[in-house]
Amino acid sequence: MIDDKAYSLSKIELLSDLSSTELAELAFDFQWENYGVGAEIIKQGQAEHSFYILIKGKVDVMIRKEGQRVRRVRSIESGGSFGEFSLLDGKPAATTILCQEECSVLMLDAEGFARMLLRWPWLYQRFIGKLTQNLNEANLILSEAKYKEVLRSALQLTQYKDKFYGLWGGPRTTAEIERKLEEFSQAKGHILLTGERGTGRQMMAWYIHQRQALTEAPFVVVDGRRFDQQWRDLILESDNQENPSSIYNSNLFDIAEGGTLFIREINLLSPHTQLKLAQAINFQKNKCIVIGSLNSEPDDLDRVIIPELRKCFAHTYEIAPLRKRKRDIPILAQGFLEKLAKKNQRNVPVLSQEATQLLLSHHYQQGNVSELIQVIERSFHISEQDVIGLEQIFFGPTAEQNGHTINLLGWPTLKGLLMKGSLIGWLRRSVATMFIALVLLLLFRPEVAVSTKVFALVWGLWWPALALISPFLGRLWCTVCPFSTIMDFVQRRIHKNHPIPQVIIKYDYLIFSILFLTIFWVEVITDMRFNPGYTAILLISIQACAIFIAILFPRHTWCRHFCPLGGFIGTASVGAMLEVRADTSVCLNKCTTFECYVGTKSVSGCPMSQHLPYLDNNLDCKLCFNCVRNCPNGSVQVNLRLVGREVWHLVRVNQGFVVFIGVMLGILVPLNYFGAFQTKELSDAWKAWFTLFYWGSGFIGGIVAWIIAKPFKTKSASLRVKLIFALTPLVLAGHIIYQVAYIPGIRSLFFAVVYKTQAGLEMYNISAAFLAYSIVSVFGLVLTGITIALVLLRTKIKRSSQSTT
Template sequence: MSHSTSSPESGTELEKNIPILFKPLLTEGVVVRTVDSGDPITRSGANDRILCILSGRAQVVLGYRAAQEVIVESLEPGDVFGDLGFLTGRRWPVDAGLVATEPTEVLEISVNTFQRLLRENPEFTVALLKSLGKKTIRVDRLEFSSAETTETGPASVCAYPSHPGIPHDVQLRFQALAISNESVLIIGETGVGKDVLAYAIFDAAARNNEVLVPVNVKQIGTESFFLHTKAGPSSKERGLAMDQIWALFGREIVLRADGTTRILPGYLDLAREGTLFVRGAHLLSAVAQQKLLDALKTQFYCPMGGNERIRADFRLICTTELNPSQFSPDRHPLLYELQRTALIIPPLRERRTVIPALAAHYLTHYAREVNKRPPELEDITLKAMVDYSWPGNDLELANAMRRSVLITPGSTVRRQDLTFDKQRTERGTRYNLLKLKPIRQALVSPLFPAILQSAFLPVFLGIVLLLFLGPADASKNLAAVIMWSLAWPSVILGAFFGARVSCSICAIGALSTLAKRIVSLELEFPESLRMRSDFLIAGGILFIIWLESVLNMRSSPSSLGMLLVTMFLVAFVLNTLFARQTWCRYLCPLGGMTGLFARTSMIELRADSAICLSECSSHECYYGSRKTEGCPFGQVVATLHSNQFCKICGNCVKSCPYNAVNLNVRIPGHELGEVRHVRTGTGFLVLALNGALLSDIITRTSFYDKLTDWLPVSGTLKFTIVYIGFIVAVNAIALIASLLSHRAFRERYWENYSRFALSLLPLTCAGFLAFHLYYFFALWPDLLQLLGKYSGVDALAGPVSSISGSFITRVQQIVILGGCLWSLVTMSRLGASSPRGRFRRRWGVLPHIALDIILAGLLLIAMMNAFPE
């Protein structure tokens, strides 16, 4: 619990207890709060206020997962909490929160007011920077090194030289420069860790107890809060070079008509007796570089527009992406002069031998952050990592390992878990629907998908009630007719046109998620079950299909209603117990089937990998932001290469600060022909669905009686034997085909089985669609009459002509043949993408082509006998 008071009320008492550092804040309208031990002082992601600790103690925590927070820093009186990136130059963790560990007094002030005070009161700015000191980098998740620091000397204070990715000669060079107190130039490509190394040099130096003033040259004239003053010419009038000189050296202004002047301080004034850290020094104009070099040499400088010489006692640390061969004494006088004290960090592609050790280091570091066991790297994964060029260098590798820790379902990082595994699906013809303003506005709206859930929820509840309370005759029960004539075809067609978006408006998921807001334990779903989720979903789907036939749900509305209620109760319990939407992601049979069919969809949600690799390190798509929660399925969009585990809820679109998420129209099912990594359970499910569908259709033929008459068991057991028999038979044929195929492609047996089993998905979708189209056409008259009866529309309640059986059969045949052809094309693309020779590619595909034709033929024959014209 917290209690608030305003600053003016008890000014004398407040001034007596407030730390000296915060005295300048008393002139403003600040708020002082008292927070009890254990209570949150601020929520994660709240960065519109600056909090100053007056008394007590608090801890900075990062909400990496809904069920877990990681403590990264302890704050004491005199410490500051909030987004000080405008001052320190370091990005503030978006999900950082503050929790009191004992009764704590906190002074609260807006960011804008705080920035104004810093501009108007240089002494306060310097004091604050000194107070921050080395704390600047402790809460920064981007720091590469996880080594502990000690107080035994300069070498041990710096954690970075022990970093396994830095060559020995660079480590020795670092040690020499760090303790010399000379100005240093750090040279390297983006992502090699220049910033972290600069902070490590500051930590190791004798001046590390003084102020560190970071300057980002790119921001001078745009985002530099020191230049945001009402007086003076605009940035366009001044020009870039003048802006840089003004920011670095300050300027003299005339206050009154009598000639009274005042010096507005620059960064050099703030860095007096400390260190000035200039990022992107090559972006400084030649004039600004020369003036900075003169200040280093002479120890004096003059503010802009003034003649007074001011002493310049500072150490300079610069970073640049330019190669030393590009330095010229005319254009880059500062960089040219500092070459003798330069520290050059080679790009990661020139340090390939350290990649395994460096990757293991990052895995250990990030696994420790989220309290997980570090996953291991497969040999094939390590080889791919060593072969990759890593254009983003160490930062890209660090982000890849961090994503792997977050999304790896088991104890091993596979090649497909890494973002650099850019599949060819990214090169197909696509159009980003988010370029269309209405679609983007709809997806980023806080009402999506809530408004659709609100519309569908009463429909779902009405259907459930009608199933229990309506007529027992399924042909006269409106809810049963809707479910069997519309629901199943809608699942398949909806997955084709909208991927898995139906899961976003699913009433079962919406109700369980709503309950989660009231009661939620946020436990971690067991890793052993996550690893086998594909088999769990496959088992659930096959069980429901079996249950439909055994209980004859098409003729029993109450049985169908009981199934829906049971699924809701299970979803409610699991989503309440476990973090995120565990039921929907790992267990839901209907969602799993929709996700599988969604792989054939004509739309996809994907990330722009170039943006994710070069700019993103905070992963708001996974963690969420102030606007919305993270991905309910726990996905990092940069690693998303399939529609199966994305329900297009729009959370990642809302939370991504880089607009890197795209909603693409693509060639339907394009990913199927280029997929390289398929879970064995997914391949088994596709084949098993074909077997289950065949067994269900055959029960409607006279052949079924001949097939089961000799079995001296009950009807349920007869069907179970036939059901399992067809599933085993289809898988057995596929196993034989893979036995022949994998040798031709020279690939692993189960990899071949899984990939080509998935290529049968178009035929599987076509088979289920054709099967349920019969009920759609056959029940259409009943549906219209029941709708007319319940709505009171006489035009619908009247007699409706039935659709001829021959028309239904032709439609079924066309759909199945289309699915067969689609699967054949997919198989051909899979074979063509193999690196083997043309003969081996053709021979390797033939067994699976034969399986596709056999299954299509069996489906056609079975349906012609089950639904005669």
């Protein structure tokens, strides 16, 4: 046998420098040992063991780290050795040596090992070289193993029960899904779930898993979109192609062993990976249930999945999109609210009838039930009351940025001023003080107001200035409006906070229209522009109404749903060059707290109940800049943009405003042409005829606009709605022309054009009022023409691009 041993040792590279005599000498101390498959030659932590040279067979070097599974570090084939390192450092064995095959080894005990090193000290060097090489390899393998361990823990999520609401819909849908779940829990074989995005395929997979597997079994979710890059190599890896029983111990099936492997959008795997997955599923047999999901019609499956993979799935089930089972929407929505209320320890809010109708009218094509969940979660978090109304329901696509804009907040000084808010606060207080002083002056010293021209300036400058400024700078007047400042001051002290009646929200355009008509009519009929007392009463009445509404209802309900002045400048500002908008990607990916809507401790939320990612027009943004101060994510922008562009991009606008535009257009005829028949003292007959024509044309204007624009049931503005909004420049021009006549001194102002003729200098006088009328008319007509043309052009382009896709 000594010859045998010496012969075997002669083939070992480690001992290749020994002569035959030396090998014979060394072989004397070695003993033969044989081990079967699965035997452990050395155990990790074993204090005493020997040095081994593997002559035949194959062993695995296994390691177990605390709290982790046993992991294979590497394999040793015949000719390799093991046990030397712990003999060298005198510590217990760091790894386990496990036989993968029948093994024959030559064993040298610790004493013999020491003698060998004394006899041939250069062997130290060989061992140290080998140790270094092994350490490098082990490091690589261990870091790969660590990576896979991280993957494993990332994938083995079992807290899905908290992720899903567990609601399917109404009794009919719930019964059907329950029946399917029961069927799948009894059935054998893998499952394909089809359905649109957000229909609840993953939730269904989770509940199938719950019913089929043990509670602690892994539920591993991987995404088909990244499968090829991330997981392909983890489907099935064999160390040894000749021996497929040796499976790499970190493949996906190992990780999901005993549980479920859920592959989302399985059709997005490349055909090659699909084939590999099919082989892996067949090879791994029943190691875990595989559930694939995809957005496809059941009849279309053979087109998007290769036959080999298709055959792996014994069952297929299609989950219907939410728009095909709308009866489920109210039940689901209320169910989500109940669960949210329980989780947040709040009263369960209820959805108002109008809010429910709004939810029912939506098609949820973006995300089905997931989209509904987002809408409900958002409404729950932003609602301050137990009734969720129209104002808390935001859905559909978020606002899109149209064209190039310049964010003025990129200018640090302006940003600092707006963030601090002290300048705006100071301006508001100053304007409010001036307003109170003006009202007192008009009431108690009207003669001073008239003689100092203050009174004339109010009517002659303020009104025309509003009409002129708003189309360019938006609702900048609202930033400092004294009605709002005083109303806010009172509201902070007395506040009933009743929910806004839905009828007000739904028909606010009628409120604006009627109040606007009334105020203008009273103003003309009472000749208020020449009467300081009446003017003071009008201002006090508006302020009293604003305060009354502010005490009753939340936020600035007056500004959003009542104020005719706000309605006028809001409409004018739709095409303005100044806008407040949010970076929707930041809002959607970063924000869970919605401070722009709910506010912070120091600054109240949006007074107009706007949720910034959904704000896409100027109509209801009163430029208070609260959102700039409140947003913790720096998402809000104050942009400069092209004038008028918003009109041809209108989407989520209050479409009822077409009635208001029609009313404003209608009254221009009596306002601008009845003056010609006016005597110094307004006669009763004139008043009667004016009243008739004024209200008649106002109503006709509103009704015609309504008939043209209807039905405005869609969420996004139709072409007709946009065309009526495109008339805004004309409406404004008409109102400016009316106001220009009241600018103090304008009727007696003339511009002279002097030109030279053969007879000498000739002079041509142009009245300032006529010049103003002409300029404003031309501007109004040209801008309206351009806007209408652009609306039509853009719609045509959009339609043709839709028809080609």
